[in-house]
Amino acid sequence: MTGKSSTDPIYDTNWPDMPPEIKLKCIRKLKFRDRLSLRCTAKAERSLVDSQKIDFTKGMFWGTDKFLGLMLYRDNHFDVGKCSADIKEEPFKLMNYIKKVGVFENLQFTCGSSFTDNQQFVTDIELFTARQIEFDVYNNANVVALLRKMKDGIESIKIDFHIEMEYSLDEILAVSHVQNVPYWHIKDYNETDSLRKVAQMWIDKNSEVGCTFQVSIEEKDGSFEVFLEHFTDRIVSKNEKRVRIHTNHPDRHILLERGLNDYVEDDDFPQFFRLLVIPTGMKESEYDENCKEWICKIDPEYYDDHDSESSFEEHDDEDDDVDFR
Amino acid sequence: MSSTEQGTSSAAPAEPTTAPESAAAPEVPESFYYVHGKDKVVHKVSAGALQHSALIHGMISNLGYTEEQAKANPFPFENIDGDILQMVVDWCNQHKGKPTPPEDTNLPKQKEKLFDLVLAVNYLEIKELLTYCCKQVAMMVKGKSPEEIREIWMIPTDAEDEAAEKEAKKRAGKEAAGETAAAAGDAK
Known part of the structure; x- marks a missing residue:
């Protein structure tokens, strides 16, 4: 368009113009x-590409001590995938780049010890940006390490434990994202201390009304009782399904609910619990009597009639390899 | 569709021919405006179609032309090739008063024309068409390797860029030296 003197158009305009x-x-x-690929063509293109954030509806990272993989979705469509047997450098290089430019609606990690063992992952200062994060991990160190690699602004944290493994809830509760997140849950926890510890953390941190924690206990009985005993002098009301305690803030109470209905009975496992920070003025008539909904949030497959269909389409078998330099 | 007539490069724009806008004429007579590109071909376009262009819409609002004044003073877009402007006018007419669809299959597939269209559409501030064009540009390199992208989009390598930069600096230095010498000669 520029610098052409003839009225007959000569189309020599291209990307560099x-x-x-x-x-x-x-x-x-x-x-x-x-x-x-574009960022590999020239320095100028690289800096332009790197200046742009990219929204992902979903990101999945998984790995063992033998391989690492990732799958990224944009607008709920598969965009890119990579699986690498080199767990030392290349996938972490890509992951660190994704941390820099990616903005995730939902971020999932399924892994063994692969992240914490990698020096590049540990030392890189870039942080993930995500609204919801999900962990299915086999050790505590990975949960904590990954949580520390997140920017503020997380709205939901979902953690799946494995009953054969040991986890330290204290280390997880010490992470600021966990202390400030509006919703979080632990599935398949196998200790009785979670309700007591989370409620105490909320009291100590003066957490906002609306904060919610859910837990499913796979085998051990007694979480409800441990909570009752710990907060005896704070109890406002109690029955077999609920305990309400006061906090140090005059406008806030904490409500513990046990998920019990015709389907989930007192001696069933897993046991489901929900903790909420509620306004002091909340009446008992305002309590949510439908525990099915919140049980499904932590364990979507618990009810046979629950529709657990994935909204994400399967990706085709196209070559997933990506050029990252 | 707009009516067009080959114009000349003279100052007075050629009289455009008028063709029926569509079978179902609106009850209130529509206003028309006139635009021409580098080739001076004048396109008659309805105000409704031109609404897509924030630039032209702003010009119309500011100038407050009567139909006669508009006819006598086509908006000149000397930086836009005639056939590119024709494409833009056609698109505006096709999408006049209609919600724009998520895809547009009528965009040019030739990459050079597409890039000229992108520049024109950006200049004319036609937001929806620019979105389509950018999507089309992105499609050109879908699944391509860096080397293929470099070839398709004619991206110079870093080495070529550096060489071009050096050459430009050298040329600028020579020009500056020439100007200094000329100035010294004038002073004598």
Whole structure:
């Protein structure tokens, strides 16, 4: 368009002629794998691509001590995947780049000891940006390490434990994201101290009304009793399903609910519990009597009639390899 | 569709021919405006179609032209090739008063034309069409390797960039030296 004297158009305009703001608009339309390719073409393109955040609806990272993999989704469509047997450098290099540019709606980690053992992961200062995070991990160190690699602003944390493994709840509760998150849960916990510890943490941190914690206990009985005993002098009301205690804040109470109905009975396992910070003025008539809904949130497969269909489409078998340099 | 007529490069724009806008004419007579590109071909476009362009819409609002004044003073877009402007006008007419669809399959597939269209649409501030064009640009390199992208989009390598930069600096230095010498000669 510029510098042509003839009225007969000569189309020699191309990408390098585009102003940066137009290039950025086009880069926003590129799939992630294509962005990775574009940033390998030249320094100028790399800095342009790297200046753009990219929204992912879902990110999945998984690994063992033998391999690491990732799958990323944009607008609920599969965008890019990579699986690597080299667990030392390359996947972490890519992961660190994803940390820098990715903004996740939902971020999932399924892993063994693969993250905490990697020096690059441990030392990298970039943080993930995510609204919801989910962990299915086999050791405490990974949960804590990954939680510490998150930026503020997390709205939900879901942790799946494995009953054969030992975890330290204290270490998890010490992470600021856990202390401030509006919703979090632990599935398949196998100790009786979670309700007591979370409620105490909320009291100590003066947590906001609306904070919610849920837990499913796989084998051990007694969580309700441990809570009652610990907060004896704070009890406002109690019955077989609920305990309400006061906090140090005059406007806030904590409500413990046990998930019991026609389907989930007193001696069943897993046991389901929910803790909430509620306003002091909340009446008993305002309590939520439908525990099925919140049980399904922590254990979607518990009720046979629950629709657990994934909203994410399967990706095809196209070559998932991406160019990352 | 707009009516167009080959214009000349003279100052006075050619009289555009008028063709029926559509079978179902609106009850209130529509206002028309006139635009031309580098080739001076004048396109008659309804105000409704031009609403897509924030730039032209702003010009219309500010100038407050009567139909006669508009006819006598087509908006000149000398930086836009004639056939690119034709594409833009066609798109505006096709999407006049309609919600824009999520995809647009009528965009040019030739990459060079597409890039010229992108620049024109950006200049004319046609937001929806720019979105389609950018998507189309992105599609050009879908699944391509860095080397393929470099070839398709004619991206110079870092080495080529550096060489071009050096050459430009050298040229600028020579020009500056020439100017200094000329100035010294003038002073004598």
